[in-house]
Amino acid sequence: MSAAPSLAPAPVPVPAVGDEVIAARKLGLVFGTNDGSVHALKDVDLTIRRGEFVSFIGPSGCGKTTLLRVIADLEQPTAGSITVNGMTPGDARRARAYGYVFQAAALYPWRSIARNVALPLEIMGVPKAERARRIAANLDLVGLSGFEKKFPWQLSGGMQQRASIARALSFDPDLLLMDEPFGALDEIVRDHLNAELLKLWATTRKTVVFVTHSIPEAVFLSTRIVVMSPRPGRITEIIDCDLGAERPLEIRETPRFLEIAHRVREGLRAGHGYE
Amino acid sequence: MTLSAPIAEPGAGIGYRARPSLRSRIAGGRAGPVLVVLVAVLVLWYAGAVLLNWPTESARLARGNPEVSPAEILTATLSAQRPVLPAPHQIAVEIWNTTVKVSPTAPRSLVYHAGVTLGPTLLGFALGTLLGVALAVGIIHSRTLDKSLMPWVITSQTIPILAIAPMVIVVLNSVGISGLVPKAIISTYLSFFPVTVGMVKGLRSPDAMHLDLMRTYNASGRQTLAKLRAPASLPFLFASMKVAVAAALVGAIVGELPTGAQAGLGARLLAGSYYGQTIQIWSALVAASAMAGVLVWLVGLAETTARRRAGARA
Ligand SMILES: Nc1ncnc2c1ncn2[C@@H]1O[C@H](COP(=O)(O)OP(=O)(O)O)[C@@H](O)[C@H]1O
Numbered sequence: 202m203s204a205a206p207s208l209a210p211a212p213v214p215v216p217a218v219g220d221e222v223i224a225a226r227k228l229g230l231v232f233g234t235n236d237g238s239v240h241a242l243k244d245v246d247l248t249i250r251r252g253e254f255v256s257f258i259g260p261s262g263c264g265k266t267t268l269l270r271v272i273a274d275l276e277q278p279t280a281g282s283i284t285v286n287g288m289t290p291g292d293a294r295r296a297r298a299y300g301y302v303f304q305a306a307a308l309y310p311w312r313s314i315a316r317n318v319a320l321p322l323e324i325m326g327v328p329k330a331e332r333a334r335r336i337a338a339n340l341d342l343v344g345l346s347g348f349e350k351k352f353p354w355q356l357s358g359g360m361q362q363r364a365s366i367a368r369a370l371s372f373d374p375d376l377l378l379m380d381e382p383f384g385a386l387d388e389i390v391r392d393h394l395n396a397e398l399l400k401l402w403a404t405t406r407k408t409v410v411f412v413t414h415s416i417p418e419a420v421f422l423s424t425r426i427v428v429m430s431p432r433p434g435r436i437t438e439i440i441d442c443d444l445g446a447e448r449p450l451e452i453r454e455t456p457r458f459l460e461i462a463h464r465v466r467e468g469l470r471a472g473h474g475y476e
Numbered sequence: 477m478t479l480s481a482p483i484a485e486p487g488a489g490i491g492y493r494a495r496p497s498l499r500s501r502i503a504g505g506r507a508g509p510v511l512v513v514l515v516a517v518l519v520l521w522y523a524g525a526v527l528l529n530w531p532t533e534s535a536r537l538a539r540g541n542p543e544v545s546p547a548e549i550l551t552a553t554l555s556a557q558r559p560v561l562p563a564p565h566q567i568a569v570e571i572w573n574t575t576v577k578v579s580p581t582a583p584r585s586l587v588y589h590a591g592v593t594l595g596p597t598l599l600g601f602a603l604g605t606l607l608g609v610a611l612a613v614g615i616i617h618s619r620t621l622d623k624s625l626m627p628w629v630i631t632s633q634t635i636p637i638l639a640i641a642p643m644v645i646v647v648l649n650s651v652g653i654s655g656l657v658p659k660a661i662i663s664t665y666l667s668f669f670p671v672t673v674g675m676v677k678g679l680r681s682p683d684a685m686h687l688d689l690m691r692t693y694n695a696s697g698r699q700t701l702a703k704l705r706a707p708a709s710l711p712f713l714f715a716s717m718k719v720a721v722a723a724a725l726v727g728a729i730v731g732e733l734p735t736g737a738q739a740g741l742g743a744r745l746l747a748g749s750y751y752g753q754t755i756q757i758w759s760a761l762v763a764a765s766a767m768a769g770v771l772v773w774l775v776g777l778a779e780t781t782a783r784r785r786a787g788a789r790a
């Protein structure tokens with residue numbers, strides 16, 4: 202395995218292959234609300250290494266989003282410790298270590314697609330010519346060439362989400378945090394985007410942390426699946442998903458795939474997730 | 477002067493859909509109700525003019541000729557020199573005579589007086605908008621300013637403008653400043669408020685996800701302001717600017733009242749009421765509301781242009 206073919210000098214010191222990108226120990230987070238406190242995360246131990254594709258799966262309310270947001274320094278843990286690229290999540294965020302894809306595309310409606318993709322580049326002070334190059338390259342990567350001048354409302358939901366992925370990739374972060382990016386899309390579009398994402402991951406070898414509540418999606422994409430359960434939000438099982446790098450859509454009918462999917466389902470049931 | 481579009485109701489101007497053109501609005505049958513209302517207003521107005529002018533006119537005619545017929549009185553109520561309530565056509569004639577028929581620089585010209593009032597209105601509106609935006613930016617970025625400034629901003633508007641205007645005019649006159657500037661200051665005083673309130677709301681309008689996105693880029697406060705909060709606040713800015721420009725006009729007119737100014741729409745109102753020239757008062761009022769209508773329309777035009785540039789739905 203070689204290092205990712207970087208689009209430009211990465212702003213962060215790139216950890217060596219297999220290095221710990223995320224290391225959480227006894228991580229906990231309690232939200233204090235008006236009507237009592239919510240134990241969103243409890244005793245989360247998790248290590249994610251460089252180049253992995255790790256999915257969080259579990260019923261809604263089990264803390265998947267919260268865990269992803271802690272990694273992104275959008276939420277502060279109340280117990281335990283966590284490092285991202287060997288630093289605090291805050292330092293990692295300030296070093297622009299990750300690209301975050303939200304559940305909704307969250308494009309700015311007053312910006313064209315090209316200018317939406319340009320947004321992080323403008324903020325990071327990338328020169329204009331380089332910006333144009335990266336917009337073109339990343340829109341091409343997500344199959345949106347020719348839509349540069351369109352505005353978000355002129356695009357379908359799937360295309361909007363692809364634009365938001367291009368935006369997250371535009372500054373070439375080594376870590377991609379994705380929170381149910383395809384959750385709102387229909388199954389056909391989702392299948393297509395899953396295949397695209399897998400191809401992207403295979404070519405760039407980025408580390409991906411992916412939240413989903415779809416078992417087939419998790420098994421199809423991941424190298425490891427983190428099964429979570431609610432009240433308090435915790436990890437109940439971590440399942441290896443060694444289907445290899447080549448994963449055509451048909452792999453979903455193979456016995457190996459179905460076996461892993463079964464184990465995930467059992468894991469969810471054991472956590473009383475879907476009861 | 478009725479404006480068919482809401483100026484400042486909650487949510488006015490929010491969203492990215494352009495308003496249909498005037499032609500399509502008429503074609504869409506929306507002009508019908510407006511015309512019905514207009515006709516109803518005119519009928520009521522004429523009825524009011526007859527009723528209100530009847531006592532004085534019948535008494536005046538009876539003095540010369542005790543046998544005066546009701547028809548003669550009726551005609552007189554609609555053509556009196558100093559009616560209690562002038563008839564619409566009298567106002568129309570007066571406006572025609574004081575705009576088209578005289579040189580725009582003549583002291584009788586309504587255009588001249590409107591121009592004198594327009595200057596401080598525009599200056600006050602510009603200053604008020606700048607001040608309003610600056611205060612809003614300060615308020616959303618600093619808890620201290622939010623806590624310390626906002627109460628004063630609100631208090632400022634509880635003091636009646638009629639109490640403040642003479643103080644401003646008299647104090648500035650005593651230090652040798654008169655004319656445009658004191659009136660513009662009163663306009664500023666009235667117009668910054670809607671802009672501050674609207675922009676505080678507008679700059680805080682981006683949703684949490686859009687703000688989180690900026691945080692993931694480690695964007696500075698200034699970058700977040702320029703690339704997210706400011707563009708998100710544009711609909712709020714224009715909605716509040718429509719209120720502000722009308723308020724600025726009121727401020728400029730009020731600013732002409734305390735010193736008995738010689739020129740301006742406020743001066744026309746004042747002079748008219750000194751000499752019982754009700755037709756003159758009403759024509760100045762109509763001119764003022766027409767001016768307000770045009771100013772609000774111009775702000776709307778700027779809004780449409782800005783939205784087109786921001787990729788609004790056609
Ligand atoms: N900002 C917050 N304030 C209070 N409670 C929250 C907040 N965010 C999430 N929670 C609660 O934390 C728990 C986990 O939420 P979340 O991480 O969004 O779950 P998931 O993404 O797995 O559906 C839920 O019970 C949710 O209601």
Ligand SMILES: [Mg+2]
Nearest residue numbers: 265266267381
């Ligand atoms: Mg979630």
